Amino acid sequence: MSSLELEHFLTDNLNELKSKGLYNTIDPLQGANDFMITIAGKRLINLSSNNYLGLATDPRLIHSAVEATKIYGVGAGAVRTINGTLELHEQLEEKLAEFKKTEAAIAYQSGFNCNMAAISAVMDKNDAILSDELNHASIIEGCRLSKAAIIRYNHSDMTDLRNKAIAAKQSGLYKKIMVITDGVFSMDGDIAKLPEIVLIAEELDLITYVDDAHGSGVLGKGAGTVKHFGLSERIDFQIGTLSKAIGVVGGYVAGKRNLIDWLKARSKPFLFSTALPPAALSPCITAIDIIRNTPELIDRLWKNGRYLKKGLQELGFNTGNSETPITPCIIGDERQTQLFSKRLYEEGVYAKAVVFPTVPRGTGRIRNMPTAGHSEASLDQALNAYSRIGEELNLI
Template identity: 75%
Template sequence: MTSRRLKEFLNNNLEDLKDKGLYNVINPVEGPNGPVIQIEGKQLINLSSNNYLGLATDERLINACNEATEKYGVGAGAVRTINGTLDIHIKLEEKLAEFKHTEAAIAYQSGFNCNMAAISAVMDKHDAILSDELNHASIIDGCRLSKAKIIPFKHSDMEDLRAKAGEAQKSGLYNKIMVITDGVFSMDGDIAKLPEIVEIAEEFDLITYVDDAHGSGVLGNGMGTVKHFGLSEKVDFQIGTLSKAIGAVGGYVAGKKDLIDWLKVRSRPFLFSTAITPGTAAACMKAIEILSTSTELQQQMWENSRYLKQGLKELGFNIGESETPITPCIIGDENQTQIFSERLIEEGVYAKSIVFPTVPRGTGRVRNMPTAAHTKEMLDEALRIYKKVGKEMKLI
């Protein structure tokens, strides 16, 4: 029998979320997550996927995945430290290290796991973490898990970071101090000020940690935000995901060999969770090979991004200050945002609403993610629908 108190808690809070426009409805996709998707039998132009380069449905990755699955089976069979480390995992990590220009790398089951694993393996209650106030939820949770003192600094505000780094150092309270930032911020699409962050880190002896989930495959000829700024030798932790531009699933940490060795013996998701599947590892290696030998997909992605941004801006939508393919249309009011997204879907564009707690209250938006797989015709149709719905709702 369900607890009465639990039932009351769930009913009251779910209704409250719905009333405030904060309840998220999940729409199952019937088929592959490509530039066009099918939901409830309807074809929709897909502008909500992180599949930046279209590699999630690329035949080369599918073939590599199938071949590895035939050879190794569908699962690794164990955690990495017992006998779940297959030779294909080692090959993937070697490729990742080469790709990120680091001495070594370690693969995890998800990008979220990376931040839960890496931060808590190195930082503890005797340490402090300077964290950008708009960092991803996985960074926030990883910081909390470490039990270190969390010192937020204003978003990309280098004066605030410098002041708080100085205060933390002068206090003498902490054994180690880390500065953590996203490379690309997922809701607004702006890029971290890594050169300034590294300069401040060198001044105050801070450990540097960059979560490049939305930068890898997108910036630095695909190698990420750190490479984009030429800072591969000056960032201690490079975190990446295998589930966005790479097109599969998983995550990784790249850095010095000693750091990776430490994570292999002290990071809990590595120690206590089964390794990524062999098919996933093979698909990721194929994606890295493609990114390392060609820039065609990145160029197409950026061309599509510029085209969509310009079109939305000319229509009069507020697209913020994005510097990457991430293109928000900021509506503001949460209920209006939900209605706007629903109307776009009804007209043929899947652009999912994003509201609090993912973004601050009053900054509801639909986030558009143009990819290399979109055609100009698809983007033109999307812009036509945006114009129609925007005028109908008096948003433009």
């Protein structure tokens, strides 16, 4: 493709995205990503952050990051298998395994990396993966990378999962079969039916894989969806992130010792990408201790989530099937969803529109993420803005 052809391709497709309300603008923050943020000099109530417990700005984590940098430097200096493994990496992984009630854990540079690494290290072209149709994009890409057959099952439909698992098993085409699901679905806030999934998996000898990015720090006294259901001994792969409730950056896989040993030997992001830096490792360790010793943080998160959800529902908005603090406000039309988000910004509330391809066409929504840091007064201010704009746009 010549440079002129590339220019035509980019211009035409960007213009098409913009005309359909599918183009996302990026707003740089002037300061920390807290419950209040500043963009272009404007102070806004922040309802778009994954900083669930407010730990991204916690002074204890900041101190931990600074002190680790003084001792270990700003970077790990190498991949983990050469000499990029610091004692902090091992301390974090031991802490994560204890937190998740597993034999071992392995840390990666991001949650996205976890799914790219772990799935393809275990599954290959001779295998099949049963994947919930609403799984996160990183799961979808990890499945594709593995070259395994991908069998999508209807969202949280256990009859469909069981039927497709039986068909895959009886076909005799696959050596291994995995069932993979988000623990908490990030766009709708509903929780996977893990007890039923485990029963099907144990009946049919399926590998179980749970991406708990939005459940860790939120459910199971902070340990996640698997712990919430008491299934720590019955799930093969527990995937988590260090960048949401933990408040820093990175991701991890927790499971049996031999699984973690295999990932250290065969997962490519571990083998070929420079290790997490000290300033990320140390505050992650601090954050896990805070979560375990400060249950009121999680209680406050849930209280704020219930308050906002109830307020939106009383105004007449559709909040879908959320069972967690994630609170979608489903608008539908993509252009109207983008307009709603723009009007919220003008009213002092930062809540981003989420549209296709992140969610199916016609299901555009404002995804609200209340945190432990929000006050009731700030949530009331946000609800007042929703009320005014909803009436203005004839949505309520």
